[in-house]
Amino acid sequence: MPRREAARLPAALWPLAGIAVLLLVLPLVALLIRVPWRDAAALLTAGESLEALTLSLGTALAATGASLLLGVPLAAVLAGSDGWAAPVRRLLRAAVTVPLVLPPVVAGIALLLLLGRQGVIGAPLAALTGVTVPFTTPAVVIAQTFVSMPFLVLAVEGALRGADPRYAVVAASLGASRWHAFRRVTLPLVAPGLLSGAVLCFTRALGEFGATITFAGSFPGVTRTLPIAAYLGLQASPESAIVLALLLLVVSVVVLVSLRDKWLRVGS
Amino acid sequence: MTGLDARLVVERDSFRLDLHLRVPAGGVLALLGPNGAGKTTALAALAGAVPLGSEGRVVLDGRVLDDAGTGVHVDLARRSVGWVFQDPLLFPHLTVAQNAAFGLRAGGVPRREAARQAGEWLDRFGIAALADARPRAISGGQAQRAALARALAPQPHLLLLDEPLAALDVEVREEIRRDLRDRLRQHPGCTVLVTHDAADAVRLADEIVILESGRAVQRGSAESLRGAPATPYVAAMFPPA
Amino acid sequence: MRRGLLPAVLGAAVLLGGCAAAPASEPETTTSVRVFAAASLTDVFGRIAGEFEDAHPGVEVELNFGGSSGLSAQLVEGAPADVFAAASEDTMAIVADAGLLAAPPVVFARNRLEIAVPPGNPAGVTGLADLARPELTVALCDAGVPCGAAAAEVFDALGVAAAADTLEQDVKAVLTKVRLGEVDAGLVYRTDVLAAGDEVEGIPFPEAEAAVTAYPIAVVADAATPESAEAFVRWVIDDSGALLEEAGFAAP
Structure with a gap:
């Protein structure tokens, strides 16, 4: 069947599709060509690179965890919001989708205006507790969560909408409370969507640059994540930037590929 | 145990269901009728899934589950009402045994005890060997057996069966019908079965209610229906022997 | 522009x-x-x-x-x-x-570094040595970009280590953080201080002679x-x- 579909495509699409593939692949090929393989190992195991990698993995995981904790309930609310008044529903949906299209630097500024020392919440927080958020590792997690959670919310919402609602009815008829039914039946049913959403969220958080450097700053071991280290490396020594970029690319691809093969296909 | 006493009033656009049902404890009532007669709506009303109009009232074993007059409404999860659909709807992420134990676990039965009882129910429906299988790995008939075991395991006060055999092959249907009859005979709660197959009603139910356009046009045993059919539909479903 | x-x-x-x-x-x-x-x-x-x-x-x-x-x-x-x-x-x-x-x-x-502080100088910064105080929030350029290299030279000249909280990708990013009041002080160029007008205050310091751009x-x-x-x-x-x-x- 897929073969027959392909044969029916208008011929004009083929060269354009080919150009599209080249556009997507060639930059990565160029990156691979320019990798200084001989020094790669030394550059990778240099303290700063490892520090940035560890920080990136840790914060991206934390951001994914936060997105799961907060985003799954939000997705459930969204999936069940069809009966609400249209303005409320649209506002809620806009709240989820705007971070997707917002330039990350703007997101970072917005976070500063909210949680910075002079921020709407940040100022009273600093006055009451002495805690300031910017330039800390939690600030990195907050910035990453802000930009990556919408990916998870939309993926999970789609999965919830696609799930047969009768499963939840059956669970209730067996005496399961709403919470029990949600946790034991609905969530496992949407597990593939949950997982692909979490993977998208993690890779987006891992690649986060603009919001992080604007809101959390850039200090080695505290807030300097892999993308920031790669960007700064470009100013100083392009070789290390290329190697860091390669590292980022490898981590993202490994996560995507391993999860796709193991899990993502089960549900689709 | 006083059984079910329900006055189901549901108004929706031009359709109106007004049906009085009484089922003694341990009894099986079949709702038989053509498409659009309101059978499934009646089941949903018994489950508390559609709001009842004025004078609507559901009392199960002395407990008021719904009363439109006083505004009483008990959630499905607390009604002790099991519900089986035409599709088995086994939870795909659980094994057959875990499916059968689901209601017991939700009701607070300890894991080990729930597993033991669930095993017995699978055995009663002849699928003990499939305990560890995943729902996607078993046949439609086996899955519906598991769904029935799952619904009966917590021993609901009321069991709702919505065309439970309609999706099955003829031979399989007959086998499961036989097993189901044995199980329903021993079930202390009451059962309401919705079907458009007279054979289901005849084999499984103590009393048959014929539903047409939202109203009960005739009720009684298969013999009484056959003897004096009140409408052409009844006459067609129960032709003279 | x-x-x-x-x-x-x-x-x-x-x-x-x-x-x-x-x-x-x-x-x-x-x-x-x-x-x-x-x-x-x-x-x-x-x-x-x-x-x-x-x-x-x-x-x-x-x-x-x-x-x-x-x-x-x-x-x-x-x-x-x-x-x-x-x-x-x-x-x-x-x-x-x-x-x-x-x-x-x-x-x-030629251009030289100046300390930029938010209006009113809330942290009371008077000289480069204050930027080594750990309780202050300080933004510098990363050492990989010219303004960061210059910053390193002036701290060397003074003989203290900076207590930076963030090392930014360029001087404008440092200035933004001073403008927003998110840091107590940042090292930027004198021209940046003038361009920012009333939004920041500039504090010249003698060690800047060590790294004139x-x-x-x-x-x-x-x-x-x-x-x-x-x-x-x-x-x-x-x-x-x-x-x-x-x-x-x-x-x-």
Whole structure:
């Protein structure tokens, strides 16, 4: 069947599709060509690179965890919001989708205006507790969560909408409370969507640059994540930037590929 | 145990269901009728899934589950009402045994005890060997057996069966019908079965209610229906022997 | 920015669109000089280009601003430019070593670091030594970019270690954080302090002499309009002192 579909495509699409593939692949090929393989190992195991990698993995995981904790309930609310008044529903949906299209630097500024020392919440927080958020590792997690959670919310919402609602009815008829039914039946049913959403969220958080450097700053071991280290490396020594970029690319691809093969296909 | 006493009033656009049902404890009532007669709506009303109009009232074993007059409404999860659909709807992420134990676990039965009882129910429906299988790995008939075991395991006060055999092959249907009859005979709660197959009603139910356009046009045993059919539909479903 | 590349392109499009309505209202021959300049020159080069154009009818200056390192990388990779003005002699040397300059670069201005603090100076900063106080929130440039390298030199001169909370990718990012009041102090160039107006206060400090930044300018080797490019470079060196001084630059 897929073969027959392909044969029916208008011929004009083929060269354009080919150009599209080249556009997507060639930059990565160029990156691979320019990798200084001989020094790669030394550059990778240099303290700063490892520090940035560890920080990136840790914060991206934390951001994914936060997105799961907060985003799954939000997705459930969204999936069940069809009966609400249209303005409320649209506002809620806009709240989820705007971070997707917002330039990350703007997101970072917005976070500063909210949680910075002079921020709407940040100022009273600093006055009451002495805690300031910017330039800390939690600030990195907050910035990453802000930009990556919408990916998870939309993926999970789609999965919830696609799930047969009768499963939840059956669970209730067996005496399961709403919470029990949600946790034991609905969530496992949407597990593939949950997982692909979490993977998208993690890779987006891992690649986060603009919001992080604007809101959390850039200090080695505290807030300097892999993308920031790669960007700064470009100013100083392009070789290390290329190697860091390669590292980022490898981590993202490994996560995507391993999860796709193991899990993502089960549900689709 | 006083059984079910329900006055189901549901108004929706031009359709109106007004049906009085009484089922003694341990009894099986079949709702038989053509498409659009309101059978499934009646089941949903018994489950508390559609709001009842004025004078609507559901009392199960002395407990008021719904009363439109006083505004009483008990959630499905607390009604002790099991519900089986035409599709088995086994939870795909659980094994057959875990499916059968689901209601017991939700009701607070300890894991080990729930597993033991669930095993017995699978055995009663002849699928003990499939305990560890995943729902996607078993046949439609086996899955519906598991769904029935799952619904009966917590021993609901009321069991709702919505065309439970309609999706099955003829031979399989007959086998499961036989097993189901044995199980329903021993079930202390009451059962309401919705079907458009007279054979289901005849084999499984103590009393048959014929539903047409939202109203009960005739009720009684298969013999009484056959003897004096009140409408052409009844006459067609129960032709003279 | 008076004339960035994009506005120039848009302007050209508008002019072309307007041609049918108002033919031949401009001089028939227009040469354009493409200038790659360091981001810290954004404001002053806009004004200089304006004066230059007024004095040279028919010559148009297209300005493209960016970090010096990034611009030099673009030049080395073949980006078309007629003039390059960098914020660092080292960066200019990279382009010169690649054989991409028509003539040796000439330093036309100098810049020095200043401490920028939010209005009112809430943390009471008086000198560079305060930036080593751990309780202050301090933003510096990363050592990999010129302003960060300069910062490292001034701290070396003072003999203390900076207690930075963030090492930013460029001087504008440091300035933004001071502006927003998110840091108590940042090290930026004197020109940045002046450009920010009332939004920040500048505190000069003697150690800044240890890291004075030189701004070299040169005509690029295969310039498309070498005469105009040369004229612009001369204009910057000889006729722009007042504007540069007004912006906070020191004479070479």
